[in-house]
Amino acid sequence: MIAASLLVAGVTFRRLVTLRxxxxxAAGGLLAGLLALGVPSASLAHDVLNVLVATIAVLVIFPxxxxxxxxxxxxxxxxxxVVRPIRSVALAFGRVEGSLIAxxxxxxxxxxxAHGVAGLRMVPNQLVGKSEASSGSGELWRFSVPAGSQGPYRLLVNTHLPFAGAGELEVTTRRSSGEHQQQVTILPVxxxxxxxxxxxxxxxxxxxxxxxxxxxVFGVQPPALEVGERPLNLGVPAVPGGTLARLAFALLVVLAAAHAFHFETACLSGVFALAVTPPQSPALWALSFALLLAFASLGTALVRRQALP
Amino acid sequence: MEFGGQGGGRRFATLIDLMSLLSARKITHAYRRILGRASPTLVNVDLEVGPGECWGLVGPNGSGKSTLLRILAGVTSPLSGMASVSGAPVGSLRARTACGYAPESVHWPPGMRVQDALGELAAISSVRGVLGRVERVTELLGLADILPRRFGTLSLGQARRVVIAQALLDDPQMILLDEAFSGLDSLVMHDLLEDLHLRLAGGVGIVLATHRLEDLVGLATHVLVLQGGRVVRCGLAEDILDGLAGRDSLAGLLENHS
Structure with missing residues (x-):
């Protein structure tokens, strides 16, 4: 029975993972990546990309x-x-397993x-300053500038101005034995x-x-130095754990529903499941998996007896 | 073999069940309706198929042949009545092990390969000797050249051959064939009939639903004629089919009854 179930899973996987x-x-990922390239703010690109990947996944994988x-x-x-000698639970398990992996x-x-395409976007390479000294009169920050990087550089400083009008900031830059001093007018931004x-x-x-x-007054965030540009590094993993768990849970709901109901109902169930917080612990995951599998098996058993339309 | 509305005690019925490969008693079926009265598709149909018997289910369209086969295969529940295969209730694991069912029409998944479908269906029954079983039905029904092809590219007749092949995959004791021969070329028909004769000689039971009497000539040992869900004639094939041939044979059969 287990062997038959695994074989059903293999065939299901093969039927889903076709070249088409x-x-x-891949085309869905390309579209999501291209759309993420158009996001005006680089800091937003990551979040937008996650939403786009989830949306494309819902549109492509659920159906x-x-x-x-x-x-x-x-x-x-x-x-x-179903007319063959296999139990509903084994048949449902094989189909759910193969479909889930696929x-x-x-x-x-x-x-x-999507991440590969969106990662091509060039963003400013920002170095966060490391505090070297701090006193009531000022702060000293160190920036490890890459060897080949050519200036001038843009320094981003967070400040507060607790009164209307303008203040001043004295900026002294030192590198090896070279030094440069300048005064900057600080406005209430x-x-x-x-x-x-x-x-x-x-x-x-x-x-x-x-x-x-x-x-x-200085802000909480340390100053940053922009030294040229680099491709937007979206990091690994391509799908954050939270998004992956949410989509996997919704996928399981789609599969369980598809074994008992119509296509549209199954897809809608998955969309609703996305709004639910997925299980947080492995034990809850195992319980949810078992319950959804039991639901799929029940659906298969009812279909076997033509108890469902 | 038994037929008719005869009652019989429980002990007698059990004995009959043990002797027959397939037993159906007082099968009544109607499609459900939420409002209004459902018209019955089968009314009190009895059927007993013993080893080596081939029963032809004959009747015009809508007479309930396919519904009866679906009930015997365990994929449709009757409103009332009992059916068993090899002594086990239809739909049970044991009954499904003993039964091979070829429905009238299957819309195969168009992107699926023939070899995958046959392999999967064979393995669902038993993972032992999957390749050997697939090879045997492939040879019998001349499927070698279409095995790697996808169902979307097959002709109606080729797809029909695969439906019959999957029913014979597990060498079942009871074979249920629904309009099995329509769309088959004469060469395949010849090989298939030869194989079915061999199976009958080996003690297998067959129920073959058809609206063409010529399909039954030389194969069926018994005939059951259905009309409007009711049994109108039943008996040995030679008695019922004798003297009937040609296009109007089915009409003649029904007229004789009326």
Whole structure:
């Protein structure tokens, strides 16, 4: 029975992971990646990409996995399966297992292609300053500038101005034995950009001393230095754990529903399941999996007796 | 073999069940309706099939032949009545092990390969000797050239051959064939009939539903004629089919009854 179940899973997997479906998933990922390229803010790109990947996954994967058992039922192929000596639970387990693995594989393809494409976007390479010294009169920050990087650089400083009008900030830049001093007017905005020189031919780490004048207060975030551009690194994994868990849970709901109900109902169930917080612990996951599998088995058993339309 | 509305005690019925491969008693079926009265598709149909018997189910369209086969295969529940295969209630694991069912029409998944479908269906029954069983039905029904093809590319007759092949995959004791021969070429028909004769000689039982009497000539040992869900004639094939041939044979059969 287990062997038959595994074989059903293998055939189901093979039926879902076809060249056409792989190409469809890759095209979905490409679309999500291209759309993410158009997001104006680089800091938003990651979040937007996750939403796009989840949306494309819902549009591509849910219909594919829900369509297999429901079309088999309508066409009569499921009838040929259920008249054979296999228990409903084994048949349902094989189909759910194969579809789940195939669905997750297609999801990973969508996510990786999307991240690969969106990762081509060039964003400013920001170095966060490391605090070297701090006193009531000012702060000293160190930036490990890459060897080949050429200035001038943009320094991003967070400030507060607790009164109307303008304050001043004294910025002293040192690199090796070179030094440059400048004064910047601080207006009541939170983030200031200060262009600081490269101090060539001096190389090595860049030390920036910031001294507030006239009541200027520093923000909580450390200053950052923009040194050229780099491709947007979206990091690994391509699908964050939370998104993956949510989609896997919804996929399981789609599969369980598809074994008992119509195609549309199964897809809608998955969409609703996305709004539910997925199980948080492995024990709850196992319980949810067992319950949904039991539901799918019950659906198969009822279909076997033509108790469902 | 038994037929008719005869009652008989419980002990007698059990004995009959043990002797027959397939037993159906007082099968009544109607499609459910939420409102209104459902018209019955089968009314008090009895059927007993013994080893080596081939029963032809004959009747015009809508007479209930396919519904009866679906009930015997265990995929449709009757409103009342009992049916068993090899002594086990239809739909049970044991009955399904003993039964091979070829429905009238199957819309195969168009992207699926023939070899995958036959392999999967064979393995669902038993993972032992899957390749050997697939090979045997492949040879019998001349499927070798279409095994790697997808169902979307097959002709009606080719797809029909696969439906029959999957019914014979597990060498069942009881074979249920619904309009099995329509769309088959004469060469395949010849080989298939030869194989079915061999199976009958080996003690297998067959129920073959058809609306063409010529399909039954030379194969059926008994005939059951259905009309409007009721049994109108039943008996040995030679008695019923004798003297009937040609296009109007079915009409003649029904007229003789009326």
């Amino acid at each position: 479906n792989l190409a469809l998933a 594919l996995v829900a369509g297999l058992p429901t079309s088999d039922r309508l066409g009569g192929y499921e009838g040929l399966q 669905g997750l594989l297609l999801l990973l393809i969508i996510a990786h292609v 939170r983030r200031h950009e200060v262009v600081i020189p490269d101090l060539a031919p001096h190389r090595g780490d860049l030390y920036v001393s910031l001294t507030p004048l006239g009541g200027v």
